Amino acid sequence: MYKLSKNEVKLIQSLCHKKHRLAEGLFIAEGVKLVEEIIKSKFVIKKIYATDKWAAPVKTDSNLVITISPEDLERISLLQTPNQVLALVEIPVIFPKVQLENRLSIMLDGIQDPGNFGTIIRLADWFGIEQIICSHDTVELYNPKTIQSTMGSVVRVNIVYQDLKEVLQTTKVPVYGALLEGQSIYKVAKPSEGILLIGSEGKGIGEELLPYITNPITIPRIGGAESLNAGVATGILLSHLVGG
DSSP states (O other), X not given: OOOOOHHHHHHHHHTTSHHHXXXXXXXXXXXHHHHHHHHTSSOOEXXXXXXXXXXXXXXXXXXXXXXXXXXXXXXXXXXXXXXXXXXXXXXXXXXXXXXXXXXXXXXXXXXXXXXXXXXXXXXXXXXXXXXXXXXXXXXXXXXXXXXXXXXXXXXXXEEEEOOHHHHHHTOOSOEEEEEEEEEEGGGOOOOSXXXXXXXXXXXXXXXXXXXXXXXXXXXXOXXXXXXXXXXHHHHHHHHXXXXX
16 A cells, blocks of 8 residues: 655645646546546546555556555545545646637636536536637636536536637627627527627626627526526526527
């Protein structure tokens, strides 16, 4: 049974901070489902720390797997209830090219909550959306809470950070902007291509992007709730833009 060194524990714990993730070029993936999804993906795994319960049978290159005690896993886990396995994964340095024609893409302007972001990635995966374009002030993809919230969907959705205004200035596909005032989503025809633009939880879509919205849409409010969070709103909108 391998015993974690203090330096290893310190390194892994440091990866909960963005500056250390960027410095090391690594992020944390934790839990059986998430790690096994990453093993099957194009992500490059640097090291896997696992208990005997997960490590036998080994599901990947045995040289990557270090068997540790449940107590050591608890020392490095970022979860309230540690799972069986934690992986250190390399942050990709090459990003896919944005392709907007003949598909529906999601565009996120300033989403701040990592849980909401992870939920939106899962929704994209569920509805077959292959691409999410994020503003530079959207929460970091490799935030542990974001990665955890994707439940593995992060391996199937291309996520890029770009200047949204520049992207919108150069595209001819329709832009569906989620606003308080707009056409009811229940009356919107299913598009063959376009961008679904979702604003931040607190500020909505930035004013500089509003002129590029060709199709303002809204979810009609029936009850008394003041607002919907970004993840819930995205799910409702996608169910009508993509669903049957």
